[in-house]
Amino acid sequence: MATFRHICDSVAVITLSNPPVNALSSALIQALQKALGEAIRDSAVEAIVICGDKGKFCAGADIREFNKPSQKRGPHLLLLTDLIESNKKPVVAAIEGVALGGGLELALGCHYRVAHVQARVGLPEVLLGILPAASGTQRLPRLIGIAAALTLITTGKYVPAREALKLGIVDKVVGENTVDEAIRLAKKVIGQPLGSRQLSTLPVQCPPNVEALLAEAMVKVKKQFRGAQSPQACIEAVRAAVHLPYTEGIKKEQELYQFLNATHEPRAQQYAFFAEREVAKWTLPSGASWKTVSPQPIHTAAVIGLGTMGRGIVTSLAKAKIPVVALEQDKRQLDIGSKAVMSLLDREILKMEQLGHTEATNSLGPVRFTLDYDELKDVDIVIEAVFENMALKKDIFRRLSVVCKPEAFLCTNTSGLNIDEIASVTNRPQMVIGTHFFSPAHIMKLLEVVRGCYTSSTTISTAMRLAKMLGKIGVLVGNCPSFVGNRLMRLYVEQAVFLVEEGSKPEEIDLALEDFGLAMGPFRMMDLAGLDIGWKARTEIGLTGPKLPIGTPARQRGSKRYSPLPDILCEQGRFGQKSGQGWYKYEKSGGRNAMPDPWLYNFLSEYRCIHNLKTRNITQEEVIERCLYILINQGFKVLEEGIASDPKDIDVIYNNGYGWPKHTGGPMYYASLVGLPVVLTKLEKYYEDNPDILDLKPSNFLKKLVASGTPPLKEWRSHLGSQSSKL
Ligand SMILES: CCCCCCCC/C=C\C/C=C/C(=O)SCCNC(=O)CCNC(=O)[C@H](O)C(C)(C)COP(=O)(O)OP(=O)(O)OC[C@H]1O[C@@H](n2cnc3c(N)ncnc32)[C@H](O)[C@@H]1OP(=O)(O)O
Numbered sequence: 192m193a194t195f196r197h198i199c200d201s202v203a204v205i206t207l208s209n210p211p212v213n214a215l216s217s218a219l220i221q222a223l224q225k226a227l228g229e230a231i232r233d234s235a236v237e238a239i240v241i242c243g244d245k246g247k248f249c250a251g252a253d254i255r256e257f258n259k260p261s262q263k264r265g266p267h268l269l270l271l272t273d274l275i276e277s278n279k280k281p282v283v284a285a286i287e288g289v290a291l292g293g294g295l296e297l298a299l300g301c302h303y304r305v306a307h308v309q310a311r312v313g314l315p316e317v318l319l320g321i322l323p324a325a326s327g328t329q330r331l332p333r334l335i336g337i338a339a340a341l342t343l344i345t346t347g348k349y350v351p352a353r354e355a356l357k358l359g360i361v362d363k364v365v366g367e368n369t370v371d372e373a374i375r376l377a378k379k380v381i382g383q384p385l386g387s388r389q390l391s392t393l394p395v396q397c398p399p400n401v402e403a404l405l406a407e408a409m410v411k412v413k414k415q416f417r418g419a420q421s422p423q424a425c426i427e428a429v430r431a432a433v434h435l436p437y438t439e440g441i442k443k444e445q446e447l448y449q450f451l452n453a454t455h456e457p458r459a460q461q462y463a464f465f466a467e468r469e470v471a472k473w474t475l476p477s478g479a480s481w482k483t484v485s486p487q488p489i490h491t492a493a494v495i496g497l498g499t500m501g502r503g504i505v506t507s508l509a510k511a512k513i514p515v516v517a518l519e520q521d522k523r524q525l526d527i528g529s530k531a532v533m534s535l536l537d538r539e540i541l542k543m544e545q546l547g548h549t550e551a552t553n554s555l556g557p558v559r560f561t562l563d564y565d566e567l568k569d570v571d572i573v574i575e576a577v578f579e580n581m582a583l584k585k586d587i588f589r590r591l592s593v594v595c596k597p598e599a600f601l602c603t604n605t606s607g608l609n610i611d612e613i614a615s616v617t618n619r620p621q622m623v624i625g626t627h628f629f630s631p632a633h634i635m636k637l638l639e640v641v642r643g644c645y646t647s648s649t650t651i652s653t654a655m656r657l658a659k660m661l662g663k664i665g666v667l668v669g670n671c672p673s674f675v676g677n678r679l680m681r682l683y684v685e686q687a688v689f690l691v692e693e694g695s696k697p698e699e700i701d702l703a704l705e706d707f708g709l710a711m712g713p714f715r716m717m718d719l720a721g722l723d724i725g726w727k728a729r730t731e732i733g734l735t736g737p738k739l740p741i742g743t744p745a746r747q748r749g750s751k752r753y754s755p756l757p758d759i760l761c762e763q764g765r766f767g768q769k770s771g772q773g774w775y776k777y778e779k780s781g782g783r784n785a786m787p788d789p790w791l792y793n794f795l796s797e798y799r800c801i802h803n804l805k806t807r808n809i810t811q812e813e814v815i816e817r818c819l820y821i822l823i824n825q826g827f828k829v830l831e832e833g834i835a836s837d838p839k840d841i842d843v844i845y846n847n848g849y850g851w852p853k854h855t856g857g858p859m860y861y862a863s864l865v866g867l868p869v870v871l872t873k874l875e876k877y878y879e880d881n882p883d884i885l886d887l888k889p890s891n892f893l894k895k896l897v898a899s900g901t902p903p904l905k906e907w908r909s910h911l912g913s914q915s916s917k918l
Contacts, residue, residue, distance in 0.1 A: 194222035196230055201237040202377045203230040204370065212250035213243040215293045219253070220268055227271070231278055238377035239278075241301060242285035242370045243294075248310070251292025254319065254461055268293050268325040269441070272300030276389050281380045285373035286310045286361065291349070295360075296325040299334065302388035303376055304361040306352040307369040312360055315347035319464060320421045320456035320854055324448035328428035329440040330390040335359050337401055337433060341408045344425045351546050391437045405430050418708035419854040421460075424451050455864055459856035463846055466839035466857070473655060473667045474836075476916045479648035486656035487598070487649060493518060493570040495587060496577035497528020500604055503632025504576055505558055506535040510633060511660045512556040516566050529560040535633060564594045572657065574626055576604040579728065584608065585616045592618040600653055602626040607673035610643035620645035624654045627674060629848045637848035638663040642918055643670045666843050669834040669917025676844045678829065679858070682886050683822040687713040688754045689884065690814060691795065692746075694806030697774040698787050703814040710850025713818070714774035715785055717757070718767035722774075726761040746802060752883040756798065816873050817887075823862045824874055827890035830907070833916035837908050863904040871897050 196205045205226045207213040215223075223241075230236045243249050252268065275282050275297075284290070284298035286306040295312050298304050306312070314323040314331065322328055323344060332340040335358045343350065352364045365372045386392065398404065405426060412422035424447040431443035451457060474480040493516040494505045501517070508515045517532065519525035536555055543551035559566070567573060573595060575587050584603060591601050601623045603613050614623035625641025638658040642651055651667060658665025668675045687700050701712025711719070730736035734748055735758040745755050760766075760773060767773030768781060775785035799806060826841045835841050842857020855861040862870050871889050878887035892911070896902065899910055 194219060194226045196226045198233075198235060199374055200378065201235065201381065202240055202374050203233070203236040203238075204240045204242065204374065205230065206242055206244050207249050208244035209253070210245070211247075212289070213245075213247050213294070214250050214253035214255075215268055215297070216253035216256055217259075220271060224271055224274070227274060227278075231280065236280065237381045238280050239282045240285055240370065240373045240377050241275075241282065241297070242373065243287060247288030248284065248286040248290045249294030249297060250289050251294045251296075251315070252325075254464060257319075257457065257461055268296065269445075272296055272326050272330075273391070275300040276302070276391060279385070281377055281383070281385060281388075283373045283377045283380075285370045286312065286352075287369050289349075292316050292319075292323065292327075293325050296323055296327040296330070299327065299330040299390055302385050303363075303373075303380065305363045305365060305369055305373040305376055306355060306361040308352050308364050308366050310352045310355075310369075311349040312352070312355050313347060313349040314344050315349070317345060317421050317425050318347040318460060318853075320419075320454070320458070320460035321451050322421060322425045322428055322444065322447055324444055326391070326441060326444070328425065328444050329432045329437055331360075332395050332429055332432040333390045333393045333437075336396050337398065337429065338404055340432075341404070341426065341429055344429060345408060345412050345422050354546060395432050397433055401433055405433070416708075416852075416854070417706055418852055419456065420454055421451055421456055421854070424448075456854045459854055459860055459864070462839075462856050462860055463842065463853045466843050467664050467847070470664060470666045470840055470843050471655065471659065473651065473918075475648060475651070475918055477648070479651075481652065481655065484648040484652040486653040487571070487600070489513060489571045489653065489657055489660065491516070491570045491572075493567045493573045495573065495575045495591075497524065497532065498576065498578065499630060500628060500632055501576035502528060502531045502535060503630060503634070504574055504604065504628055505532050506539065506633035507628070507661050507663075509536055509555045509558050510539060511662065512554065513660065514556045515558045516570060517558055517560050518564065518567065519560070519562060522562065525560055525562055532558060532560075539633070564590055567591070567594050567599075568596060570595065570599060572600045572602060572653070574602045574604055576628075579605060579608060579724075580731075581608055581612065584613050588613050588617050588623070592616070600624065600650055602654065604628055607677050609672070610641050610670045611645065614643050614645050621647040622650050624650050625670070625674070626654055626657070627676070629676075635848060636662075636664050637676075637844060638665045639674055639676055639844060639848070640665045640667045641670055641674050642667060664843060664847055666840050667836075667918060668840065668844075669832075671829075671832065671834050671917065675829055675835050675841060676848050678834075679822045679825045679841070679845075680849060682825050683818050684713045684717065685754070686818045686821050686884075687814075688756055689752065689881075690809055690817065692754055692756065692799070692802075692804055693809060694799075695809045695814060696787070697791070698785075699809075699811075700814050700818070703811040704818060706811075707815055707819070708852025708855060710852075718773035718775055718777075718785065721767050721769055722757055722761050723766040723769075726758055729758065747883070750883065751885050752881070759798070817877055819858065819861070820870055820874050820877070821884075821886055823858045823870060824888075824890050824893065825886060826859050826862075827893040827896075830911060831890060831892040833911075833918060836916065836918050838904055859907075860904060867893060867897050867901045 196203045209219045230239050282301040283303040284301040290298045290312045314327050316323045339358050355361045356364045408426050416422045428444045428447050431440040472481050491514045492508050494501050495518050497519050505515050505517045519528050540551045603625055606627055610625045614620035624646050627639035629635035629637050640654045655665045697714035701714050704712045765772045771777045771780040776788040778784050829835045838859035841859050845851035846853050846857050871893055874889040
């Protein structure tokens, strides 16, 4: 790793070099400090350009070093930004690729910034549980004003170069030769006064309503990132920029950074950051892995079924520039589906245009709509996305076996049906795999990649590569009913319904779990997804409806507790948002504004009377513990059964598919934060109180970990022993 400089006429060019993203490690900061010192002292140098090696300016502080003791971290980036800014020779940042976090803070210390048109800049520290603590919270508001700075700092969003130019973050955007352009600019400004380019010396331009603006931002982040402290600290730091001189503002920034660093959030968020990248590095017990097995190329794709999921999947493929054939079963469905897809694609184009893409239309792959299976004969991959009916799926896969070329991979978007059963009807079971997208499929980052017992490692490699091509996070899991995500989710939701039977109100449970940080409580989530979907599935497998054996107790299935409440709501036509009423009532069918429904309270009173259920006062603590610990307990079972190979797989699934708050790291990380002995003791207690809720019974793996002295999460895997992996 090195920072080197060379002289080009009177300009020194300093190149940051720390592959793969030129992150500012202690060593790089030290080397940069040294090179800057030399350039400043060298009387032949009149101006300096800072750029990054291999087309990437800098992705910020090296996150891998965050857990190092601070005294071992070397010089602080903050001092470096001051050194650059106060230097009498103009310094120009040549931004290619990314200038993120500390990388942008470094660029803000420079007097000028030139960016490549495809570069992106941003301050994503908030997403790592910290704040831009190398003067970003003080310099950015001075450059672009309070409102825009607040947005960037509290969302961590990445801003494309053209937008950055409009905001005033960069001075110039170029289509090529960014470093040459920066050198040209550096030469041009030699000898010019730098006062107005030294951001720390500028006043913050405050609108008259600045306090209202800050208060509004606070309300927004408290809602958007419930339970997380870093967004609030970011606002406090910007408030300091408003009210205090620069040096005092910096002190406040440092104080807030120290405060956040003492909480669990940075470590949880940084764990989540690396976990998202590590899940791509899959390994099978056979030894086959992402390193050894090459994916097959995917040039064209087909999607079967243009319901909500199919439309999103088509859009996702088009966004990745993969030409798609979209197939429906009849003309009417095709017309409806194609219109919906076109409207999604139009929205994508609009978004891109707003971000400054001049040729947005050309940046989407072509979509062809058809009723004819023959049009699928040349595609490299097919993704089936019809509704959850095994017989229908099998029919489709039989047909695909005949129509598709032998090298084509066959994927199913089932959210829980048996992959092996689907694969068994094809002429290529080794090329069948589950690709479980999350709704809306063109937006949600997660792709659960489900390996069946026949699935080959090349098929896995290709599906994982597809995830990457779609800009998604693929997590490889084994085949079991409902896979990992929905298997855990079902128990969490069921627990919430049991709590309603016992006396809670849906809105109390939603509030408790949303305050914990979940994006949406279980009842609002059920209403959004549609209660009828689960009802149909339960009817199909005979848990309710005509197939239910006569004489089955209403609240019991086998030896397990069962709640018929969701079934009864469906029988009453209460399907959730789509019918204007479910666990809540809505302003109209399809309305989104959930309001507590007095009808439900009366209904629940009668229901409890009929079933002789005594209500009791249920605390928020119990709501959180029962709903979350049963989910976590199932996570341990999933690990024990080898359905997921590592706790981080479960965490990535929950963080990216189920709105779990990343500042707690994910359910398994959260369990490690709470302490496994605590989770175990609570589960034992709740199971003792509710012996008919069998899934509250602590998993053997959890017990084993506690008995082994509660090892840290990264060691759990080694305690699994000789399990029969489903991977
Ligand atoms: C001297 C240390 C001092 C520490 C003390 C700091 C105090 C100062 C406090 C605040 C100031 C500044 C704080 C920060 O800057 S925090 C970091 C902010 N930056 C980010 O959050 C950027 C995160 N990265 C990304 O968004 C993306 O990685 C990307 C856009 C840069 C590239 O995306 P993509 O091409 O999709 O590749 P990957 O995401 O897969 O990444 C490739 C590879 O690089 C690793 N990586 C990325 N960013 C960092 C980083 N900042 N530090 C370390 N490593 C990074 C990533 O993990 C991948 O690694 P691999 O899996 O091993 O290949």
